[in-house]
Amino acid sequence: MLRTLDRTLALAAAMLLSIAHSAHCATKLDDSALHISPSPLMNGSPFLITLSIPSEALSVTGDWQTHHVLFFSNSDHRTWFALAGIDVELAPGSYPVTVEANLKDGTHQTLHHQLTIETAPYLQVPLTVPDKFVEPAPKALKQIAADKIVKDKAFATSAPTRQWSASFLPPLPLAPESDSFGNQRLFNGKVASVHHGLDYHAKLHTPVAAINSGRVVLANPLYFEGGCVVIDHGLGLMSVYMHLSKIEVTVGRRIRRGQIIALSGASGRATGPHLHLGVRWQGTYIDPAKLFELQMPNPH
Numbered sequence: 001m002l003r004t005l006d007r008t009l010a011l012a013a014a015m016l017l018s019i020a021h022s023a024h025c026a027t028k029l030d031d032s033a034l035h036i037s038p039s040p041l042m043n044g045s046p047f048l049i050t051l052s053i054p055s056e057a058l059s060v061t062g063d064w065q066t067h068h069v070l071f072f073s074n075s076d077h078r079t080w081f082a083l084a085g086i087d088v089e090l091a092p093g094s095y096p097v098t099v100e101a102n103l104k105d106g107t108h109q110t111l112h113h114q115l116t117i118e119t120a121p122y123l124q125v126p127l128t129v130p131d132k133f134v135e136p137a138p139k140a141l142k143q144i145a146a147d148k149i150v151k152d153k154a155f156a157t158s159a160p161t162r163q164w165s166a167s168f169l170p171p172l173p174l175a176p177e178s179d180s181f182g183n184q185r186l187f188n189g190k191v192a193s194v195h196h197g198l199d200y201h202a203k204l205h206t207p208v209a210a211i212n213s214g215r216v217v218l219a220n221p222l223y224f225e226g227g228c229v230v231i232d233h234g235l236g237l238m239s240v241y242m243h244l245s246k247i248e249v250t251v252g253r254r255i256r257r258g259q260i261i262a263l264s265g266a267s268g269r270a271t272g273p274h275l276h277l278g279v280r281w282q283g284t285y286i287d288p289a290k291l292f293e294l295q296m297p298n299p300h
């Protein structure tokens with residue numbers, strides 16, 4: 001009798017479990033819901049995550065390295081996108097990315113995915129600049145410290161919503177100096193640093209366009225950067241324009257994609273007239289050339 005009851009209970013429990021399991025499986029996401037571009041992925045590259053889900057989600061977030069990734073969606077709330085970056089210093093290998101969807105029906109779905117990161121071929125380049133940029137005098141050190149406060153403040157907060165639209169545009173109608181992002185530079189044989197941007201050999205006073213829409217968060221002359229403008233594109237993404245001869249925008253101003261924001265120059269730690277463009281995502285610098293190649297969604 002007891003044994004029969006046991007068996008009945010066990011059967012009932014198994015049925016309940018099976019019902020719960022199939023209900024869960026109805027909206028269970030797998031790797032096919034996730035699309036990541038470009039391919040292959042390399043250190044220093046931006047990447048676009050697209051999540052397609054069968055039911056509406058209220059929000060989608062992700063975890064990548066030490067970053068919390070915010071997604072934005074189409075109006076149907078079933079296709080979600082996020083732009084993220086791979087640190088240039090990240091060693092090749094396989095790394096986890098986690099995506100969590102908070103569905104309208106009150107359930108959560110979590111996807112774990114491994115990203116394979118390959119090595120980008122970055123070069124070592126010796127450069128010569130005036131000594132004051134390699135061994136700054138005490139007065140310059142004061143300015144460098146003051147600049148750091150200005151930059152930290154500008155970089156500290158990014159708009160919580162996406163400010164950009166469509167794909168990113170180059171800042172000049174010129175080809176960039178090839179492979180300049182990620183180079184390991186040795187200044188005057190002494191100071192080594194990784195080059196965190198793309199250089200364009202622009203003649204003095206060439207108009208510089210914003211790579212996408214956003215808001216100006218810095219518009220100042222700085223010691224190393226020279227004339228410098230930073231635009232916040234939201235969701236942690238910012239673009240940085242350096243060595244400018246003339247700045248034509250002020251902090252707080254809204255900027256349209258392609259709008260002229262400055263004239264190029266040779267100010268700061270520059271070996272000659274050029275535009276340095278940096279793209280920063282949550283404190284990580286990514287290769288602007290790879291950002292221009294990414295086909296960005298235009299959510300409706």
Ligand SMILES: [Zn+2]
Nearest residue numbers: 197198199276
């Ligand atoms: Zn540069």
